[in-house]
Amino acid sequence: MSPEKLQWRKVIKGVIAKYVSGTSGLPQGQSQMLDWGDIRENDFVILVVGRAGSGKTTFVNTVSKSELLKVDRGLSKGTRNMGTILCEKVKPRIVLVDTPPHPDEDSEMVLQDWLQSKSRKSKMKINGLIYVHQMGTTTNRFRPQETLGKLQQWGGDEIKDIPYIMVKTRWNLAVPGQDALVEEAWKEGRYKGPDPVVLQKKDDADAGWGVVKLLLENSGYNLEESDETTGVH
Numbered sequence: 001m002s003p004e005k006l007q008w009r010k011v012i013k014g015v016i017a018k019y020v021s022g023t024s025g026l027p028q029g030q031s032q033m034l035d036w037g038d039i040r041e042n043d044f045v046i047l048v049v050g051r052a053g054s055g056k057t058t059f060v061n062t063v064s065k066s067e068l069l070k071v072d073r074g075l076s077k078g079t080r081n082m083g084t085i086l087c088e089k090v091k092p093r094i095v096l097v098d099t100p101p102h103p104d105e106d107s108e109m110v111l112q113d114w115l116q117s118k119s120r121k122s123k124m125k126i127n128g129l130i131y132v133h134q135m136g137t138t139t140n141r142f143r144p145q146e147t148l149g150k151l152q153q154w155g156g157d158e159i160k161d162i163p164y165i166m167v168k169t170r171w172n173l174a175v176p177g178q179d180a181l182v183e184e185a186w187k188e189g190r191y192k193g194p195d196p197v198v199l200q201k202k203d204d205a206d207a208g209w210g211v212v213k214l215l216l217e218n219s220g221y222n223l224e225e226s227d228e229t230t231g232v233h
Contacts, residue, residue: 031064034086034095039124044092046215049147050132052101055169059132059199060085060098063208069098082114087212091224094212095124102147115154126155128193128215129164133182136173145189163193163218167211194218 050056057069064085083098100107131144152159166186186196194214199207216223
């Protein structure tokens with residue numbers, strides 16, 4: 001290959017890498033991946049938690065109107081890392097954090113390390129939590145207290161004092177009487193926050209944004225268009 005073609009390939013690779021990295025070059029208003037160091041103190045940060053297969057990652061992709069996070073299917077245990085998405089141009093800036101499944105022994109250390117990280121705590125504050133539950137799973141697998149209790153243990157008052165909301169997915173799989181049992185189990189935790197929400201369709205971005213707005217309103221915020229881009233400065 002000629003030197004000219006080699007140089008051209010390097011230029012193309014550089015442009016692609018810049019686009020995929022999510023730090024620049026994106027159209028104004030488009031969601032993007034965000035590095036920890038680029039999260040601002042005034043960002044509204046939301047943890048998205050739940051069991052493997054509950055639809056956490058799909059929910060984050062839907063709300064952010066993107067496919068930035070890989071959705072694991074089949075026998076996979078799902079997300080193994082913390083994925084952070086800065087949503088499209090709104091004010092305050094919304095940051096969604098996709099978490100590994102829990103309860104799960106393999107992912108506990110990832111969650112614990114992240115919540116107890118001094119570098120993370122010095123840069124950002126967690127403002128809300130979304131617990132995603134897939135209907136149709138056996139009721140004895142719905143143990144929000146187990147997951148949320150661990151998060152509160154690792155994150156302390158920062159996790160205890162924020163609003164929580166449960167999002168029920170795959171409503172078509174629900175069995176008779178299951179919803180009442182799920183609601184009762186959730187209420188036992190006496191979590192601060194809005195009432196549970198049902199998502200009828202997994203790709204309903206408007207309904208997903210409605211969940212985010214409920215958390216914002218519960219925290220005294222109003223969601224509005226931002227004058228700044230989502231680009232990291």
